[in-house]
Amino acid sequence: MSWIEEVCAAHADQLQHCVAHPALDQLFASRLPRDRFLVYLHQDLVYLREEAKVLAHAASKARSLDAASRIARLVREVNAEESLRHQTLATHLGQPVDPLAVTPAPATHAYVSHLRSVAFDGGLLEILAALYPSPWLYTCVGRHFADSEPADPLVRNLLDYYRGDSLPRSVATLGALIDDAGAEADQVARLSACRAFAVSLHHQRRFLDMVLTGDAWAFETPQDAGDG
Template sequence: MTDVRTSTSGLLWAGSEDLYAAVLEHPFLAGLTDGTLPRDAFRHYVVQDTHYLRGYARALRALAARAPDEPSAAMFAEHAVGAVAVEQGLHEEFLDDLDGAPVDAVPPGPTTRAYVDHLLTAVHTGSWAEGVAAVLPCYWVYREVGRELLPRSSPDPLYARWVAAYGGDDFSAVVDAVLDLTDRLAPGPREQALMESAFRTSTRYEWMFWDASWRLEGWPL
């Protein structure tokens, strides 16, 4: 069940619940759980997610640098290191089981570039609270998707590993820490509205990211 909270984070989620419902209905995730997802779609996802996590780590480092207190700075700095660790660990495991060109031989796709640019704009030009709201869907949506898919897992061992990584307790604890921080922000009405806009845009990009891999999106020219 989705972790729907009151206060700041609850308002953010409520404003994008329709988008999360669309995420759960996407055929990419259906193919993960029933094992029918084509391998080339999953490889596209892993390669693009590797590029994305590099940009995501930059956004988290920017949040750490702008944090108003040391615990928040330390948390986002640690998570930035963790994002790189995922790239080097879990993604390398997946790529070892998939055929294709090396990651750096494939450029970031249009959706990947757009999502990263959105995050970097939010964390550098918006308020600190807006930056937190922008990076939050990557934590929260993945945790909720993992929880939703975990009981079904997948008959494909490769896809089952992906589901287990995001549906497990370790990742959930990381997400809870960011949600607790979000609920301590107590923004005013104007900043809450800006946070909701940043959160909803990032949640749209979460759907678009899976859709891009489903379509094997590339640059048209």
Template sequence: MIFCEEVRTETDLYFEGSFNHPFVKGIVDGSLPIEKFKYYMMQDAYYLKHYTKILAIAASKAETNDDIVFFLDSCSYINESELVLHRTVFKELGVTEDEINNFEPAPSTYNYVSHMYNAVHNGGVEEAFAAILPCPWIYQEIGEKYKDSKPGVKLYQEWIDIYSSPELKEKIDFQKAMMNRFAIEHPLKIYLLKSHFKKSCYYEWKFWEMSWTLENWKKEVEYYEYV
């Protein structure tokens, strides 16, 4: 089996956990409380801001012109398209300037971003890519799985439409081929590449859980204090 086939099998628990998480299911059937979606979108905007920076750092480590162009184009696309979308959605969700200025990433968001920064700063471009690939891949599979859903909520329908597009499928197929190439070029790093990939898959699942529970920096401490 090639790298992406192997790692997809090995991380199926996290993919299935994402497919069946009540947060995702709530988007699909329209039952998700809008305040949880608002929380998710604010956390996601923070995540994407740093995702673009990580892509830019990866571009600086890439060794071929094609790879440099890929990372810079991806960085520009996310910054111009997805972050603009988030700002538009922020208006629909009634996100205030005070909420934006006083925003603090939840523990899981902070840990996920830190994990990706660790991969890109301390490893080569192949390690960075292993850490950032699970995000678009998992979203694409969610979109494909639920492409025929009709949640009856405008924001949720738009979310499904974005991640179920044929264009995204083409991009993910290209990225999987790219990851396979990196794995072939760095056979002594297979375990490390899989480790980065698996951690990101775990954090993708945690992102749903975090948004479902409205995770913050006090909840777990308060729970263990009184349990």
């Protein structure tokens, strides 16, 4: 078992809580209200934008051109592709979105702030480990809902991506990069990376909570005030 597989196995219970989250159950049963589906898409676009920046920072810390190139490809294969899909779905739902204009919800802000903190202070292994839970979760979601046929074609389009071939390939690439970085890391770095992974998984669950029940700032953001 590789290092990242050991980390995933140690967090299997937490993963299952996310995979079985009511927000995902409702979404892929086409029972999640459309306004909550839009929240999912809009807030995930914020996450994808920030994730791309953190991946680019990780590429700058790679110790070989090959590793830097593989990390850079992930931005194109995962972030760019998924962002375009989310924007297309939001348009079909009647609410086109500019990812740069979306105000992060508190849960989203906390998640991406964690990623930024790790990118600023951590080494390559810690950064990649912090990024791993999100795509790993959604490959597991794809397997969990492999036989589902959502009535809503927009939901089905999203699920088809999660249960398709491209996301697992990208997760495998990210996992291999983590194992390569882990082979060169000391025990302290591996412990820090494991902690970063666990914190990301925590934020992933809070993100899903936000999709289901809502999450608002205790004050108006500048964008909210302007919208009024």
